[in-house]
Amino acid sequence: MKRMLFFITLFLWVIFFAETEVAGAATKILIVPGHDNEYLGTDYRGMKEADMNLALGEKLLKLFSTDKNFETHITRNQSEYTNEFINYFVTELENIHKFIRDKRSAMIQNLNSGEIVEVSGVPHNTPPQTVIDRLYGINKWANENGVDITIHIHFNDVPRKNRNLPGDYSGIAVYIPERQFSNYKNSKAIADSIFNRFYELYAFSNLPKEDGGVVEDQALIATGSNNTVNNAAMLIEYGYIYEPIFQNKKTIDVAISDLALQTYLGIKDYFGWNNVFKSAYFPHNWKSNLKRGINNSLDVLSLQAALMREGVYPPDGFSRNDCPLSGNFGNCTERAVKGFQRKYNLEPIGLVGSKTRAKLNKLYGI
Ligand SMILES: [Zn+2]
Known part of the structure; x- marks a missing residue:
């Protein structure tokens, strides 16, 4: 009986706190x-x-x-x-x-x-x-x-x-x-x-x-x-x-x-949410090849963000301030693309061709 009472009390407390949570x-x-x-x-x-x-x-x-x-x-x-x-x-x-x-x-x-x-x-x-x-x-x-x-x-x-x-x-x-x-x-x-x-x-x-x-x-x-x-x-x-x-x-x-x-x-x-990563840069589908010299580009921006998630951007020896997300494909991005290609056993050529794009789309596309 005591046990029963305990559970009823517990149940009421749970209801009470659930209510205050909602009404908070x-x-x-x-x-x-x-x-x-x-x-x-x-x-x-x-x-x-x-x-x-x-x-x-x-x-x-x-x-x-x-x-x-x-x-x-x-x-x-x-x-x-x-x-x-x-x-x-x-x-x-x-x-x-x-x-x-x-x-x-x-x-x-x-x-x-x-x-x-x-x-x-x-x-x-x-x-x-x-x-x-x-x-x-x-x-x-x-x-x-x-x-x-x-x-x-x-x-x-x-x-x-x-x-x-x-x-x-x-x-x-x-x-x-x-x-x-x-x-x-x-x-x-x-x-x-x-x-x-x-x-x-x-x-x-x-x-x-x-x-x-x-x-x-x-x-x-x-x-x-x-x-x-x-x-x-x-x-x-x-x-x-x-x-x-x-x-x-x-x-x-x-x-x-x-x-x-x-x-x-x-x-x-x-406030105790789930810490799951989310970004406005993803999902992203890369539809064309990318290489050094392409600037002011959303494809490059999402590429840089993806490379950062992969741990290859900024490349070794560079800081995030040296190589920020920019949308400009320069030295930083070229090196990082090579890092990505090495990571996934693709030929490290430093430009994003069809194979690298396929990998990126698989990881970060819709
Ligand atoms: Zn100000």
Whole structure:
């Protein structure tokens, strides 16, 4: 009888928890495509960072919106900030200023008492006052609206003497609050989870101080400088704006889709999802032969991604920053194709002919 009672109790508990699981509140995500139509961020050969940020933000919004586990907000769309945020910036301006003052003086007290030690990080541009107000306003809004995760979307740049030439650095960097901040722990755990997804296919920033991939920072308003964000927050620099994958007209859209997808999957993993690899680059069917000199090509981009999955890209002696996914078939890809051909006992000729294509299609095609 006791045993019976035990099982009935157990059964009721299981039902209870199953119910709470289903009825559990959705995780609130706030997507902030960096910059806006007034302050455009950086640019390269006619491409504006603000537009790229928005394109990625909208893809991310789409992924989260079709997932009932999440309730998602975005700060702006094609033309402007969404009404929700325009109204908030206007009606709350006084309170935003007070919020900034209060948080700053609290931080000064913490620094003076030694509660928090100042740590200098990667230097950032100081934004105009309007932008400062908006960014702190977004933090205040997130606190008041019970946001769980804020994701700021950016593309990186370094000072370049010639604006038409690429800079020296490349790769992704995920900024999170510095470890003394109250929202560090969750931010770090989620950022690590996203990092693991990016690690499947991408290079991480080789800029000194950014080169850990996940970068702690005290100064970025986006991640909660002056302890202004209660929830997990991160600012993702999805690569440098001048990298070939974003410059190639045929590869930028799918690259941005994949970066959004990896971000989404990383967050899903954090909540205990399955960690199964997925990418916007696959499945892919290669229909024509490929060789050195073919550039700005989706076939080459998916080829590079496949070669990376096979462990032959980047080829030996090269880093991911030397040989990123680009859509351009050059030395890196030629060497990697030879590696692939050796792996599968094909003649290592370094160009993708019918036999190599058949193998690729078998492994990564539909
Ligand atoms: Zn930016």
